[in-house]
Amino acid sequence: QVQLVESGGGLVQPGGSLRLxxxxxxxxxxxYAMSWYRQAPGKERELVAxxxxxxxxxxxxxxxxxxxxxxxxxxxxxxxxxxxxxKVDDTAVYYCSAKNRRYWGQGTQVTVSS
Numbered sequence: 001q002v003q004l005v006e007s008g009g010g011l012v013q014p015g016g017s018l019r020l021x022x023x024x025x026x027x028x029x030x031x032y033a034m035s036w037y038r039q040a041p042g043k044e045r046e047l048v049a050x051x052x053x054x055x056x057x058x059x060x061x062x063x064x065x066x067x068x069x070x071x072x073x074x075x076x077x078x079x080x081x082x083x084x085x086x087k088v089d090d091t092a093v094y095y096c097s098a099k100n101r102r103y104w105g106q107g108t109q110v111t112v113s114s
Contacts, residue, residue, distance in 0.1 A: 001026040001027075002024075002025070002026035002027050002098065002099075002102075002103045003023075003024070003025045003026050004022055004023070004024050004096045004097070004098060004103055004104060004105035004106075005022065005023045005024075005105055005106070006020060006021065006022050006094065006095065006096050006105040006106065006107060006108040007020070007021050007022075007023070007108060008020040008021050008108060009094060009108030009109045009110045010109075010110070010111070011111045011112075011113065012086055012110070012111070012112055013086075013112070013113070013114055014086060014087060014088055014112055014113075014114055015085060015086065016086050016112070017082070017083060017084045017085075017086065018083045018086065018110060019080060019081070019082050019083070020036070020080065020081040020083070020094055020096075020108060020110070021078055021079075021080055022034070022036075022078060022079045022080075022081075022096030022105055023076075023077065023078050024077045024078065024079070024096075024098060025077060027098065027099070029074060029077040030053050030074040031053045032053055032098055032099055033050055033051060033052050033053060033058075033100075034050070034051055034070075034072060034079040034096065034097070034098055035047060035048075035049065035050040035051075035059070035096070035097045035098075035101070036048040036049050036050075036070060036079070036081045036094060036095070036096060036097075037094070037095045037097060038090075038092035038093065038094045038095065038110075039092055039093050039095070039107075040089070040091060040092040040093075043092075045095070046061065047059060047061060048060075048061050048064055048068065048070075048081065048094070049061065049064070049068060049069075049070040049081065050070070051070045051071065051072055051079065053074075055071070055072055055074075057069070057070050057071075063089075064083075064090075067083065067084050067085045067086075068081060068082065068083050068084070069081070069082040069084075070082075079096060081094065083110070086110075086112045087112060088112050088113065088114075089112075090110065090112050091110060091111050091112050091113070092110060093107040093108065093109050093110075094107060094108050094109075094110055095107045
């Protein structure tokens with residue numbers, strides 16, 4: 001019954017911005033931390049950022065520090081990933097996760113290319 005649906009991916013030029021959204025349902029959203037992960041071709045899935053139930057970001061990856069911001073809106077059960085100053089090596093499928101990686105969304109493709 002848990003559903004996580006990502007959206008907002010697409011093609012963007014280096015230096016550009018993109019905002020990903022993850023709409024959650026089927027659980028009490030506000031009491032759980034939420035995370036964004038990504039997986040590039042030929043690489044393992046890696047944690048991008050985590051945000052606590054109360055809206056405090058934690059575990060932001062060094063590779064995106066200062067460029068990406070995780071946030072959430074508990075009123076609409078949605079977590080966001082604002083991505084600025086995008087680089088080619090940010091290209092990956094981005095996944096939303098809940099309940100300590102028990103649940104995953106289907107992923108959304110982000111491609112950074114000139």
